[in-house]
Amino acid sequence: xxxxxxxxxxxxxxxxxxxxxxxxxxxxxxxxxxxxxxxxxxxxxxxxxxxxxxxxxxxxxxxxxxxxxxxxxxxxxxxxxxxxxxxxxxxxxxxxxxxxxxxxxxxxxxxxxxxxxxxxxxxxxxxxxxxxxxxxxxxxxxxxxxxxxxxxxxxxxxxxxxxxxxxxxxxxxxxxxxxxxxxxxxxxxxxxxxxxxxxxxxxxxxxxxxxxxxxxxxxxx
Numbered sequence: 001x002x003x004x005x006x007x008x009x010x011x012x013x014x015x016x017x018x019x020x021x022x023x024x025x026x027x028x029x030x031x032x033x034x035x036x037x038x039x040x041x042x043x044x045x046x047x048x049x050x051x052x053x054x055x056x057x058x059x060x061x062x063x064x065x066x067x068x069x070x071x072x073x074x075x076x077x078x079x080x081x082x083x084x085x086x087x088x089x090x091x092x093x094x095x096x097x098x099x100x101x102x103x104x105x106x107x108x109x110x111x112x113x114x115x116x117x118x119x120x121x122x123x124x125x126x127x128x129x130x131x132x133x134x135x136x137x138x139x140x141x142x143x144x145x146x147x148x149x150x151x152x153x154x155x156x157x158x159x160x161x162x163x164x165x166x167x168x169x170x171x172x173x174x175x176x177x178x179x180x181x182x183x184x185x186x187x188x189x190x191x192x193x194x195x196x197x198x199x200x201x202x203x204x205x206x207x208x209x210x211x212x213x214x215x216x217x218x219x220x221x
Contacts, residue, residue, distance in 0.1 A: 032186055033118070034119075034120055035117040035118065035120075037147075037156065037157050039149075039150050039151040040148065043145075043157075044144070045098045045100055045101065046141070046174065047142050048099065048140065049096060050096070052094035052096050052121065052129075055075045056074055056093075057072060057093045057120075058070045059091070060082070060199075070189070070198070071188070080192075081192055081199060085196070092123050095119065095120055095183060096118070097119070097180040098118075098119045099116060099171070099174055099175055101114055116178060125156055132160055135162075136162055141166050141171065143162075144163060145163055146159065146161075147161075
């Protein structure tokens with residue numbers, strides 16, 4: 001057994017805390033909410049980019065929650081424990097950065113509006129958005145009124161009505177930090193060791209979603 005007194009002495013001091021603080025802040029900065037809609041609900045969104053990066057991704061139910069997404073290590077040419085141990089087939093997912101103009105209040109009473117979010121599109125959703133991209137000369141800076149018709153429809157909505165194209169200045173007026181996310185950071189795969197620990201039930205590690213319900217996260221985007 002590890003000597004606890006020795007371990008405490010090794011982890012003593014503000015230098016240790018500062019290292020942990022940096023790690024936590026980095027994880028928080030990479031944690032971007034994913035866009036989704038409850039059935040029979042809509043939102044107005046603005047695309048900040050087009051030509052999405054496409055990866056293979058796992059979605060796991062951990063501790064009763066589906067809010068856990070992991071980039072498949074096969075995306076980077078490595079063996080993936082989730083594929084090999086759990087026999088879980090990853091989904092092909094493309095990612096866009098959007099501004100969600102919806103207004104909502106979290107459990108602490110904070111009001112959110114014009115937030116930058118990830119819009120994850122699985123295979124059929126990607127086909128739909130590719131069609132819209134070709135139809136409207138690209139998606140970047142385009143405003144769409146999005147609606148999800150029912151519980152069987154894509155989480156990201158299945159009806160996209162084009163409304164307008166904004167200038168860069170107009171977009172910055174919505175959110176001064178408006179820019180595509182750093183996908184290499186946000187979607188960075190975990191190590192094989194980290195994934196093995198996760199699937200053994202020792203930890204979570206997926207992106208967190210405050211104030212969102214779990215019910216819709218086990219269906220196609």
